[in-house]
Amino acid sequence: MKLTRIAQLGAVAAVAALTLTACAANEGGSTAPTSSESQAAALSGNLVGQGASSQQVAIQAWTAAFNQTNPDAVVEYDPAGSGTGRESFLAGAVNFAGSDRAFKVDEIAKGGFGACAADSGIVEIPAYVSPIAIIFNVPGVKSLNLDAATVSGIFAGTITKWNDPAIAADNKDATLPDLAINPVHRSDKSGTTANFTDYLSANAKDVWTWGSVEEWPAGVVGEAAEKTSGVVEAVKAGEGSIGYADSSQAAGIASVKVKVGSEFVEHSPEGAAIALDASKIEDGRTDGDLAFAIDRTTTASGAYPVFLVSYLIGCEQYKDENVAALTKAFFQTAVSEEGQSSAAKNAGSAPISDDLRTQSLAAIDLIK
Structure with a gap:
């Protein structure tokens, strides 16, 4: 499997945008640190993901932000498609998956997630919303x-x-x-x-x-x-x-x-x-599994119902503590206000709401 080190591909614009944002924040006074910025120490090591090609540009932006505070960490992402990403995550070939659909409840019940520790649940974070x-x-x-x-x-x-x-x-x-x-x-x-x-x-x-x-x-x-x-x-x-x-x-x-x-x-x-606001998280999901049941028939003014919610998928518990720390910090970066703003600027996605960010951060906190 050939993976792409996206920190080196197309992230220059994202770095510039994030740097300007940081400068503007400093000029305007102190701001609350993001989850990744508040880490006690920078992380290092390799984090390997695979999946949705739709997320590729957003992941480039998130990697640029992640590497600002974790310069010795390497994030590799292969945009091979959602199905391939989920299959590789199940097989334990990658640490996380990107997917334009969540795992179905019956798929999760079967278990066998090779990337995770035995009997671990999974987290599914709606990090990328795009028409x-x-x-x-x-x-x-x-x-x-x-x-x-x-x-x-x-x-x-x-x-x-x-x-x-x-x-x-x-x-x-x-x-x-x-x-x-x-x-x-x-x-x-x-x-x-x-x-x-x-x-x-x-x-x-x-x-x-x-x-x-x-x-x-x-x-x-x-x-x-x-x-x-x-x-x-x-x-x-x-x-x-x-x-x-x-x-x-x-x-x-x-x-x-x-x-x-x-x-x-x-x-x-x-x-x-607007269309996402008309939708709800599916029944029968765990606290860490924020999978949406999308309302495609909404008639809300201005809604565009042909859209996708793309998920970052990881383990509640990993076999390797360092992989868990890398995954947790990267997911936190993705759903942060700065990460969502950068993805919107570079990929044209819709930033998640503050309420969904709160839910997502709580789900990410389950990663160990």
């Missing part, structure tokens, strides 16, 4: 209004041309070509796919009949592309293409406004935050 952009490449068209049934029909293969009446009905001012639609989906096991298909299923289950799935259903139309970057490149390269991608990697690409209630809403961190 999923529905991106497209249609000559002469920069924005489209689509309701859930139309989006579902496009990805199910029942709507095949860009000038289809269902698309034209909500885009009367657009010049829609007689061009074949090429839906692009993830080829790998993906939490982004799980969240996207969850939206389709919740809002148009009579059109999208495959439910919420991490792996694209066999036989369903479209082009397969690996990881978020692959979907983005395929859409950019192919006229008539449409796909879904974490918005952190969708800048500058035409995107869909989805229908929520009576309005059409474009993807934004603010819209994702």
Whole structure:
């Protein structure tokens, strides 16, 4: 398995932003230290994670912040996909996982988490909240209004041309070509796919009949592309293409406004935050397991329900005390106000609320 030392990749902007933030705080008077800043001594050693490609830019920012107070610690993260990350965490091949979906209750009940000490529970921290952009490449068209049934029909293969009446009905001012639609989906096991298909299923289950799935259903139309970057490149390269991608990697690409209630809403961190506010933590979870049941059918004004909550997943108890300390401090950095602000600036994510931060820090305190 090839891992990427992200402290050296793309974190320069995050370091600069965090340094400026720290300077501004000093000029304005004393502030309460973050959890990582208040550590008695800097940590050292290697912390290895794997998982969601959606989190990659945010993890770069968090690593930059973490290394400011722990310069001898190395964080390695392989953005191989949510499913791969969870599987590696189960196998004990990595210390933590990043995933665009939490472990299911029955998966946790089976146990066998190789990264953890015997009989340890797990913590799942909703550290990254981001809209999923529905991106497209249609000559002469920069924005489209689509309701859930139309989006579902496009990805199910029942709507095949860009000038289809269902698309034209909500885009009367657009010049829609007689061009074949090429839906692009993830080829790998993906939490982004799980969240996207969850939206389709919740809002148009009579059109999208495959439910919420991490792996694209066999036989369903479209082009397969690996990881978020692959979907983005395929859409950019192919006229008539449409796909879904974490918005952190969708800048500058035409995107869909989805229908929520009576309005059409474009993807934004603010819209994702409003939709998250309409959701609750699932029943049956432990104090350290903050997995959300997302309300995809909210009609709250400004809500953008096509979004993901991506989790940092670790052990309540590790076999190695130093790994536990590194994981705990890194997770604290990620959910801190500074960490969330840096991720928002660099990845376009929605910062978690103060209440959720309090819950998350309590869950992280369970790590030993």
